Amino acid sequence: MFQLTDIPRLLPEILLLVLALLVLGSDILERWGRTPAAQLERVKSSASLTAIGLGMVLFVALLQSGYIYRLPETAPVNFFTNIIRNLQSGGPGGEPIAGAFATDHLTMIARLLIIGAALVTSLLCLDVRPSAHPGEFYALIIFSTLGMCLMVGANEFLLAYLAIELTSIPLYLLAGYFRNDPRSAEAGLKYFLFGAISSAILLYGMSLAFGAALNGVGSATNFNDLTRFDRIGTFTASSGGLITLAMLFIVAGMGYKLAVVPFHSWSPDVYEGAPTPITAFISTASKAAGFILLFRLLTKTFPAMTGSPTLDTAGGWTAVLAVLALLTVVIGNLAALPQTNVKRLLAYSSIAHAGFVVLGLLAWAAAQPFDREQGLTALLYYLFIYSLTNLGAFGALALIGQQTGGDDLTHLRGLSRRNLPLALLFTVCILSLAGIPPLGGFFAKFYIFMVGWQSGATWLVVIAVVMTIVSLYYYLRLLKAMFIEPATDLTPVSLPRGIGAALAIAVVGVLVLGIFPNLILSVLERV
Amino acid sequence: MEVVVQITFGVIAVFILVAAAMVVSVRNVIHAALWLIACFFGVGALYMLLEAEFLAVVQVLIYVGAVSVLILFAIMLTRQITGEGVRQLTNRWPVVLAIATLLFATVLAPTLINQQWNVPPAPPLGTPEPIAGPAELGRGFVNEFLIQFQVVGVLLTVALIGAIVIAYEERARRRKVLTLAEELELKRLREQTSPTVPAPVEAEPVVQESRSASER
Numbered sequence: 001m002f003q004l005t006d007i008p009r010l011l012p013e014i015l016l017l018v019l020a021l022l023v024l025g026s027d028i029l030e031r032w033g034r035t036p037a038a039q040l041e042r043v044k045s046s047a048s049l050t051a052i053g054l055g056m057v058l059f060v061a062l063l064q065s066g067y068i069y070r071l072p073e074t075a076p077v078n079f080f081t082n083i084i085r086n087l088q089s090g091g092p093g094g095e096p097i098a099g100a101f102a103t104d105h106l107t108m109i110a111r112l113l114i115i116g117a118a119l120v121t122s123l124l125c126l127d128v129r130p131s132a133h134p135g136e137f138y139a140l141i142i143f144s145t146l147g148m149c150l151m152v153g154a155n156e157f158l159l160a161y162l163a164i165e166l167t168s169i170p171l172y173l174l175a176g177y178f179r180n181d182p183r184s185a186e187a188g189l190k191y192f193l194f195g196a197i198s199s200a201i202l203l204y205g206m207s208l209a210f211g212a213a214l215n216g217v218g219s220a221t222n223f224n225d226l227t228r229f230d231r232i233g234t235f236t237a238s239s240g241g242l243i244t245l246a247m248l249f250i251v252a253g254m255g256y257k258l259a260v261v262p263f264h265s266w267s268p269d270v271y272e273g274a275p276t277p278i279t280a281f282i283s284t285a286s287k288a289a290g291f292i293l294l295f296r297l298l299t300k301t302f303p304a305m306t307g308s309p310t311l312d313t314a315g316g317w318t319a320v321l322a323v324l325a326l327l328t329v330v331i332g333n334l335a336a337l338p339q340t341n342v343k344r345l346l347a348y349s350s351i352a353h354a355g356f357v358v359l360g361l362l363a364w365a366a367a368q369p370f371d372r373e374q375g376l377t378a379l380l381y382y383l384f385i386y387s388l389t390n391l392g393a394f395g396a397l398a399l400i401g402q403q404t405g406g407d408d409l410t411h412l413r414g415l416s417r418r419n420l421p422l423a424l425l426f427t428v429c430i431l432s433l434a435g436i437p438p439l440g441g442f443f444a445k446f447y448i449f450m451v452g453w454q455s456g457a458t459w460l461v462v463i464a465v466v467m468t469i470v471s472l473y474y475y476l477r478l479l480k481a482m483f484i485e486p487a488t489d490l491t492p493v494s495l496p497r498g499i500g501a502a503l504a505i506a507v508v509g510v511l512v513l514g515i516f517p518n519l520i521l522s523v524l525e526r527v
Numbered sequence: 528m529e530v531v532v533q534i535t536f537g538v539i540a541v542f543i544l545v546a547a548a549m550v551v552s553v554r555n556v557i558h559a560a561l562w563l564i565a566c567f568f569g570v571g572a573l574y575m576l577l578e579a580e581f582l583a584v585v586q587v588l589i590y591v592g593a594v595s596v597l598i599l600f601a602i603m604l605t606r607q608i609t610g611e612g613v614r615q616l617t618n619r620w621p622v623v624l625a626i627a628t629l630l631f632a633t634v635l636a637p638t639l640i641n642q643q644w645n646v647p648p649a650p651p652l653g654t655p656e657p658i659a660g661p662a663e664l665g666r667g668f669v670n671e672f673l674i675q676f677q678v679v680g681v682l683l684t685v686a687l688i689g690a691i692v693i694a695y696e697e698r699a700r701r702r703k704v705l706t707l708a709e710e711l712e713l714k715r716l717r718e719q720t721s722p723t724v725p726a727p728v729e730a731e732p733v734v735q736e737s738r739s740a741s742e743r
Binding site: 017136143163241 | 634
């Protein structure tokens with residue numbers, strides 16, 4: 001049952017919706033001139049409104065979460081403290097809203113991650129701009145963010161599915177937004193077709209799970225709440241083949257969204273064709289949201305069929321995930337080796353990173369509760385660092401692509417002589433992706449491997465470590481192109497403010513969280 | 528009674544499956560759309576069989592009435608695919624069929640058949656159906672499924688925006704909409720001038736229109 005007091009708990013989502021409508025509406029009030037100057041003006045106003053608005057939403061969400069500043073009980077009562085107190089009363093905790101939307105710490109942390117990623121993306125989009133329909137472009141980014149926020153809190157099949165669609169449909173449109181570029185149009189269509197089929201698979205799995213749960217209930221009178229994850233988990237504990245089939249379909253459907261091998265074939269093409277800031281957004285925020293939804297689905301809906309990460313008992317979703325993780329880590333890294341297009345290379349690298357995150361999900365199934373908590377913390381930390389790093393890397397690439405006219409390895413040549421600060425920022429991101437200490441990527445990988453090892457998936461960790469070493473080759477190839485190979489063209493590359501700010505956020509985040517991981521781990525451990 | 532219901536279900540199910548198969552296999556796209564309408568009708572009949580009269584009526588009104596008209600309009604306004612020559616199946620469809628049948632036979636069918644589908648017994652006469660009636664449905668929308676209901680609203684808005692973004696072109700780039708006679712004339716002309724190489728379809732009217740726009 002939805003109550004009025006639940007509205008503050010949905011505040012970030014409501015603010016995002018308002019912001020999206022505001023961006024759409026303000027575009028109508030702009031002057032729609034034909035001259036390039038007028039069009040630029042129109043694009044810029046939408047872009048800055050989006051960036052500022054997302055910044056404010058992030059601020060409100062941070063304040064509401066109470067992770068940075070928690071209002072003490074003894075604070076004096078005045079206008080400002082009342083605002084903060086009311087905000088924080090809607091913070092993490094409490095039962096799921098109407099049984100459908102959980103507002104626990106996991107949701108709150110994931111919301112911060114997603115809104116943050118959207119903010120960085122909108123900073124990138126300040127400089128890499130659409131040529132037509134700017135209001136819709138930026139509004140779609142916000143709508144997609146809204147979908148992701150709903151996805152991480154979804155506690156019920158219907159809302160989970162709707163949130164996935166609300167995330168995906170804007171992303172299909174955004175991937176194909178630059179219609180003058182045939183690559184972009186292809187990416188949009190491909191993403192749409194694969195997404196539609198994966199949605200169908202996911203829906204099939206959900207309906208099977210619902211059928212199995214209905215079966216377990218017997219003749220109960222009211223089964224309107226049977227789409228909730230935990231209710232399905234209760235009623236399907238003893239049913240056999242059907243719920244396994246449902247689990248397989250759901251994992252496959254989510255696997256398409258997350259681009260884990262063997263469901264990855266769409267992602268390099270889409271990542272390559274989509275506008276680069278959108279690629280950054282797809283590869284970070286939507287992946288993070290998908291992983292958190294997958295975590296909720298697996299742990300709440302299928303707790304009876306967990307299995308164990310050591311794989312001494314066959315079956316359960318751990319076995320499926322172990323196979324997926326193995327394939328993803330190996331094929332993702334090996335396929336990245338021969339790539340000559342940097343966007344494709346980073347696409348395969350992000351497939352490989354998805355494999356490491358699956359390893360973190362596996363650790364959740366460990367026998368010891370301590371290992372389970374560690375597994376979830378490691379997973380969240382990995383998602384944070386990975387998102388920051390990838391946003392930075394794709395952001396730098398967006399700038400290089402815009403100014404050198406392409407994103408092949410040859411376009412990177414001699415970047416250190418064309419713009420040293422940009423090359424250095426890009427280098428930090430790449431080294432973090434490769435996992436070089438003291439950057440965040442190193443500690444994230446180390447942590448994931450540690451919890452994986454403790455939970456018993458030793459052989460998988462060994463393979464992942466070997467593949468990390470393999471991955472060094474293609475990451476270092478990027479550095480070689482930037483610093484060693486001679487430049488074919490020495491015109492300097494400028495670093496505009498929007499992308500510069502986004503890169504600075506990413507690099508500072510990676511450095512600080514890598515050297516002082518406790519800053520964020522203390523928050524993540526509350527999950 | 529049971530038997531009658533089961534036979535009816537069988538007939539409807541076969542009808543839906545045949546119609547769906549025709550949708551993806553006929554060559555003429557308009558025929559495919561008509562088969563899709565037949566498929567929608569069958570689904571409406573299934574709802575009727577499940578005693579969800581409201582859903583059945585809505586299905587017929589919205590899918591058969593509105594959505595199919597929309598599809599037909601979209602086909603008619605899209606110039607290149609109105610012809611007969613569209614192939615929906617590749618040469619390798621028997622292989623795909625074999626793989627799909629194999630998967631279905633080995634994984635899906637045994638699981639689904641071995642499952643004891645425990646259908647809850649019918650409630651005593653006079654009690655309302657859990658969610659089938661419009662009143663219950665409406666109450667569900669504003670109580671238990673309020674968030675989902677709102678999210679559907681946002682989702683449809685986004686889809687609307689997306690459709691406009693895809694379909695709407697800025698004025699300078701917009702193509703002149705031709706009448707059917709003009710289209711046929713254009714097609715005939717093109718076939719006369721270059722019978723072997725198909726000319727780029729979009730090129731001519733776009734150029735004309737943009738030139739006249741710039742002259743203005």
